[in-house]
Amino acid sequence: MSRSHHTPGPDPALRRLRIALTAFFAVDGFLFAGWVVRIPAIKEQVGASAGQLGLALLGVSAGAVATMVLTGRLCRAFGSERVTVVTGVMLALSIALPPRTHSAPALGMVLLLFGISYGGMNVAMNSVAVDLVAALRRPVMSGFHAAYSMGGLLGAGLGGLLAPHLSAATHLLLLTPVGLVAVALAGRVLLAHPLRRPAGPAPEPARPDAQEHATAPAGTEPAAAASGTAARSTAVLVAVFGLIAACTAYGEGALAEWGPLHIQQDLHGGPGIAAAGYACVALAMTLGRLSGTALLERLGQTRALVLGGLTACAGMLVGALAPYIPLVMAGFALTGLGLANLFPTAIARAGELTGPSGVAAASTLGYGGMLLGPPSIGFLTDAFGLPTALTTVAVLAAVAAGIAYAARNSGTQQTVPPRAG
Template identity: 30%
Template sequence: MDQLSNAGDVARTPSGRFPKSRLAVSGLFLVNGFIVGSWAPKIPVFAEHLELSESALGLMILLFGVGSLLLMPVAGAQIARLGSTAVVKITGILLVPMLLLITLAGNIWTGAVAMVLFGGFTGAMDVAMNANAVEVERSLRRAIMSSCHAFWSLGGLIGAVSGGFLLSMIGPMGHAIVLTAAAYAVLALCWPYIQHDAPHPEAVKTKVRLPMTPLPWLIGIVALFSMVPEGAILDWGALYVRQELGASVAMSGLAFGAFSLTMAVMRFAGDLVRDRLGAVRTIRICTVTAMIGMLISGFAPNALVATIGFAIAGIGISNMVPIAFSAAGNLPGMAQGIGLSVVTTMGYSGILFAPSIIGFISEHTGFAAIYATLPVLFLVVLALSHLARYADSIR
């Protein structure tokens, strides 16, 4: 109790507001987002190098999702046995060289293996760094999860912008070497300050298995139904305003950018909002805001109105998933990492697989009908919003 009290005192002092453990876990999110963002401009080069058709490239990207969903539960089990510190360090070391592995892939089969490993280590590190962020939240007795996810978005932006420039200047291999070195440098800076958490003896003595309690699964539904609309906007928003609302190429890019910008900004502000209002009230306000934004976009008469709707939706969606992850990491009576692995697996399945289903449906209904219908998922989130109270728990 004294230790928690001291942590709380440190958190309230100006010098302790950004302790090294918080900066370190933010750096982990930055590295993960940076690697994923660096992959985006490399996709056309990867496809050309392996002479992939559009359908073959789609299958390769699907393998990324399969790898993530395979290793996320494994990471959760290992966090239960070893603690998040060890797992996030191991997965960080394994993830960073994936850009090099993808670049060195010489045929479809080695490319497929590289994509499964890339997705697997990305997902495994994601579970571990979210678990570590929960540990930092407990030590500080203050919300930090939203800002951590904001650093992930920032890392993705840096990786995408710098990656495109480096590919044009020094080619695919030079791009991979420089960005791998940069990511390892950031990881090395974070390394000694990563929040330490000990293994959990109760998890070591018992076989780690899928939880029978409905709590993590219900919170997983919150994450899933929050991330499906996010994936729908990220993957199809620009195409919607371009094809169905007659936007120019620049305007279609602005639709995507408006959503990404408001989501990133609100994630940096989200922890302060959550500390003041509590997780339950925050997620309810966010959900209603996201619902309004999606409805505006779905019924928009022109591209400008749709873009405004996407921006409003970004404000709402921004903090829904971070709150769900915090809640999953604080479930009572559950081995560390197990709740998080369930919720992250369910959540990311929405953003990895739902967009392809949406693309198929849109061929028959159009995107406007989809964006007008997706707010139904937010009604389920509202119905389960009381479960966000676990995000405010400190064990």
């Protein structure tokens, strides 16, 4: 009887925790999608140009990036589970605020609060997910991000149905109680089963960077056991994963915040069709992430990242430049499929290396990509048009593939823990 093979998987507490954490990822995607499918209506309401909207949207990313390093510290001080619940409540409350503004500067200030909630929740729940992945001893991070995409699909679908009948203010106000109830139900489970990174003699799950730390004493944190050279090497790897996440977040943010506007403004689709465009992205990302564990186990990290980046590059060229809405939607879907596993894989590896601080560092770099996205695309749209501006997503997806390929010999290609025995 092999106890080590038996212990993590069947544990009922881990199963309940996995379900609750999946619910948090789904709520995050649901609320965010509710906001993005209403961007065209809110842009019209505040009378913003593309450049002004880009600066206002900067509030989401600026708030997220500004709070991410702080959130890493808060997770270590109070526990990632508590921070996840608190920021989840903040996100559910702040979703109702954007349609109650009437100028681009006011919208930007409200979106700063929304971004603080969104960024804090993402770091905290990803930190919980990293610890849960270690406890389960399987690369299931993509499954949590699949729940985010599924939530996004539901949020976009609901937004498309409600857009012709409800104002943006009424629609987003209705999302607040939905978010609060979900956070309350899932949060009870999360707080009842806190996970901690092992600090005692109990062995940690085998990790992809095991060779690098093979001589470290059992039960020590990697950063404590590593020499100065190894610590610098770890920091470089976290930065590499952060850059991959940055290229991916730029693309995800562009698709979410500018994709519906492209369909409605440039191709003259209605608000329901614009929402369906984002729903295509969310559906493709859901399918990609549901198959992410199998893909990583079969291909390994490097091949999966390179293939994803190149797929997203091809898809975005079609989505940005095709003259017909069905082709644009197909291009958006292909882009979503390609991007699906880049961000979760990068964040998971950074978390495996240094825990919540790695998640926070890679997330900060990642959302730095989203920070650059809204104003860059807004200004490029004013100068060259939105279709041309969206091609920058294709460029950065190709860059992400290139980074992953260049780092293939740095110990980054292994994602699946070695099987016991």
